[in-house]
Amino acid sequence: MPSSVKKIPGAAFLSFPDMYDMLVAELRERFFCDLRKSVRYGDLLYMPYIDNLLINNLKNESESIGDGKTAQGIPPLRVPYWCRTAMLSPLSIGFESIGDACRALSGIQRNWAPYDYQFFRRSALIREKLPYINLKERSFPVRIPAAPIGLYTLTGEHTMLASAATTSFLPAGMIRFTENHEDPPSRAYLKLYEALTLMHLFFGCDLPGKGERCFDAGASPGGWTWVLAGLGCNVFSVDRAELVPELMKNPRVDFLRHDAFTLKPEDVGTCDWVFSDVICYPERLYEWIGTWLSSGLCKNMICTVKMQGGIDWQLIEKFASLPDSRLVHLNYNKHELTWLCCKK
Numbered sequence: 304m305p306s307s308v309k310k311i312p313g314a315a316f317l318s319f320p321d322m323y324d325m326l327v328a329e330l331r332e333r334f335f336c337d338l339r340k341s342v343r344y345g346d347l348l349y350m351p352y353i354d355n356l357l358i359n360n361l362k363n364e365s366e367s368i369g370d371g372k373t374a375q376g377i378p379p380l381r382v383p384y385w386c387r388t389a390m391l392s393p394l395s396i397g398f399e400s401i402g403d404a405c406r407a408l409s410g411i412q413r414n415w416a417p418y419d420y421q422f423f424r425r426s427a428l429i430r431e432k433l434p435y436i437n438l439k440e441r442s443f444p445v446r447i448p449a450a451p452i453g454l455y456t457l458t459g460e461h462t463m464l465a466s467a468a469t470t471s472f473l474p475a476g477m478i479r480f481t482e483n484h485e486d487p488p489s490r491a492y493l494k495l496y497e498a499l500t501l502m503h504l505f506f507g508c509d510l511p512g513k514g515e516r517c518f519d520a521g522a523s524p525g526g527w528t529w530v531l532a533g534l535g536c537n538v539f540s541v542d543r544a545e546l547v548p549e550l551m552k553n554p555r556v557d558f559l560r561h562d563a564f565t566l567k568p569e570d571v572g573t574c575d576w577v578f579s580d581v582i583c584y585p586e587r588l589y590e591w592i593g594t595w596l597s598s599g600l601c602k603n604m605i606c607t608v609k610m611q612g613g614i615d616w617q618l619i620e621k622f623a624s625l626p627d628s629r630l631v632h633l634n635y636n637k638h639e640l641t642w643l644c645c646k647k
Contacts, residue, residue: 306398306404313353323348357380384640408433519578532550564581
């Protein structure tokens with residue numbers, strides 16, 4: 304029997320790994336969603352009613368579309384931060400065989416990525432018959448092609464949920480990097496890899512490069528400084544604690560033992576990039592960012608917004624509303640968001 308394809312109402316939201324509870328909390332606390340009729344499929348939450356997520360007066364188109372473009376005929380949605388990709392036009396597909404499933408997906412569009420939480424072997428057989436999508440770890444630096452990619456997940460042995468329209472150009476909304484277990488002084492380098500990759504995807508920014516001046520606030524032990532020095536940048540690293548010895552001896556690194564947030568932009572001078580992965584209250588970070596933006600001494604910024612207990616959604620909205628910027632949750636973020644800014 305051929306497959307059956309049925310359009311269903313609403314949308315489905317896929318959380319980042321181990322962040323499903325954060326996604327649910329955001330839907331309830333930020334958007335006041337009633338989730339009683341929602342259905343969970345692993346880390347994917349299908350919501351038949353999404354009125355609270357609709358944007359009636361869209362001020363900033365990017366907040367509704369994730370990495371990509373809202374498909375024609377699909378209402379603009381506010382995508383939760385803890386959602387790595389959303390199914391904007393979900394379909395319920397029934398199929399008898401692996402071939403039926405592949406023909407159903409291929410008849411909709413070319414590129415599909417799976418989200419697997421059960422029936423792993425069956426899903427792998429479907430994936431093998433579809434056009435190849437790179438699901439492997441990536442080597443930094445990497446460019447993300449701006450090509451539409453659908454998402455599907457097996458909800459039963461002969462049923463799947465799928466959507467050609469999603470909110471990310473990344474397969475299943477996530478990127479993972481090949482890890483270096485020897486050289487970096489901390490795992491924080493992975494966070495910067497991802498943030499810099501998204502800076503190019505969102506804004507077209509080139510990577511920091513040879514001869515550019517970077518200010519790394521709160522740099523110790525040096526994970527972000529290690530990335531920047533490796534790219535050929537001149538890095539002014541500031542923290543109360545020293546960097547690892549290898550970075551302290553690096554000729555591209557100028558270290559100052561100091562509280563980075565007490566330095567004024569005029570004390571630091573003109574920078575091509577400003578970075579902060581400091582553990583501090585979001586209110587203090589917001590004020591510090593404002594000081595740099597008003598100074599005119601920097602064009603590009605990447606800052607981690609680290610939550611302290613409960614999330615102040617009004618304050619988060621202030622970060623998101625800053626001009627020429629995006630606020631995102633990275634795969635390598637935990638209980639935090641990352642603010643990206645690129646002034647053209």
